[in-house]
Amino acid sequence: MVYKAQAPGKLIICGEHAVVYGQPALAAAVNLYTTAVLTPAKTGFKLDVKTDIPVGSGMGSSASVSAASAMALLKLLQAKPSKELLNQIVYELEKGVHGTPSGIDNTTVVYGGFIKFQKADRVFNFNKLNLKKALPEFILINSGRPKETTKEMVTMVRDNLKRNAPIIEQIGEVAGKFISNFEKGRFNPELVRRNQRLLEKLRVVGKKAQEIVHQIEKAGGVAKICGAGGIKQGSGILLAYHPQIKKIKTLAQKNNWKYFYAELGVGGGE
Ligand code: PMV
Numbered sequence: 001m002v003y004k005a006q007a008p009g010k011l012i013i014c015g016e017h018a019v020v021y022g023q024p025a026l027a028a029a030v031n032l033y034t035t036a037v038l039t040p041a042k043t044g045f046k047l048d049v050k051t052d053i054p055v056g057s058g059m060g061s062s063a064s065v066s067a068a069s070a071m072a073l074l075k076l077l078q079a080k081p082s083k084e085l086l087n088q089i090v091y092e093l094e095k096g097v098h099g100t101p102s103g104i105d106n107t108t109v110v111y112g113g114f115i116k117f118q119k120a121d122r123v124f125n126f127n128k129l130n131l132k133k134a135l136p137e138f139i140l141i142n143s144g145r146p147k148e149t150t151k152e153m154v155t156m157v158r159d160n161l162k163r164n165a166p167i168i169e170q171i172g173e174v175a176g177k178f179i180s181n182f183e184k185g186r187f188n189p190e191l192v193r194r195n196q197r198l199l200e201k202l203r204v205v206g207k208k209a210q211e212i213v214h215q216i217e218k219a220g221g222v223a224k225i226c227g228a229g230g231i232k233q234g235s236g237i238l239l240a241y242h243p244q245i246k247k248i249k250t251l252a253q254k255n256n257w258k259y260f261y262a263e264l265g266v267g268g269g270e
Pocket residue numbers: 012015016017018019020056057058059060061098100101102103104105150154226227228229
């Protein structure tokens with residue numbers, strides 16, 4: 001008997017970093033998956049874990065690996081945990097990896113869909129939103145794997161909290177507007193541009209990613225990082241939009257940027 005489980009990746013549509021400090025954010029589960037296969041053995045069990053998610057690149061690879069592994073183990077134990085319990089387990093595992101995560105990554109990969117998230121003290125306040133209609137077509141561009149871990153990026157922001165506090169508040173305002181627009185079925189690309197500018201001000205976006213974003217903006221589009229970012233090398237995956245999405249594809253091909261499409265709002269871990 002083998003026990004299988006899978007969990008999706010995630011990306012943050014708006015509000016990363018600020019979400020750690022209680023500001024609102026919106027994330028989507030993405031159709032890149034981690035699969036965990038657990039086989040009982042005489043001396044315990046063997047766990048094989050494979051993931052399609054670019055590791056350490058802002059797409060929630062660690063939360064996804066934790067969610068799929070925990071699910072497989074729970075299946076072996078014949079436990080049928082609620083999503084709430086699974087979310088708590090994955091959050092505890094995320095704390096081990098990231099130190100002080102907001103909880104948005106684990107919540108998104110466990111519940112799936114589009115998650116409006118806000119942390120108040122130790123409580124996760126979140127709603128699943130139905131955004132499929134308001135959602136434009138995005139393209140994802142890989143600006144390179146960050147040299148820094150999520151923990152390091154979050155710590156860097158925290159170490160300069162006096163300087164960063166007003167920027168964090170502004171990100172929260174932009175994210176709040178973005179989400180309420182989205183809930184009314186409207187997508188405002190200008191808010192993506194503003195979110196990205198604020199993340200650059202927060203110093204979590206490296207030169208290479210800034211250059212890619214700049215070129216996309218020059219061509220009439222917008223783009224932003226979708227996780228913790230990175231400054232020494234790459235900044236992970238960029239979420240990019242253009243009213244004529246082919247223009248970004250052409251730009252990516254011309255510049256040799258790695259790009260791909262993904263479905264947003266897929267189901268959570270199971
Ligand atoms: O880069 P990722 O997938 O680990 O996303 C991190 C998101 C942050 O807002 C930077 C941290 C957090 O815990 O919310």
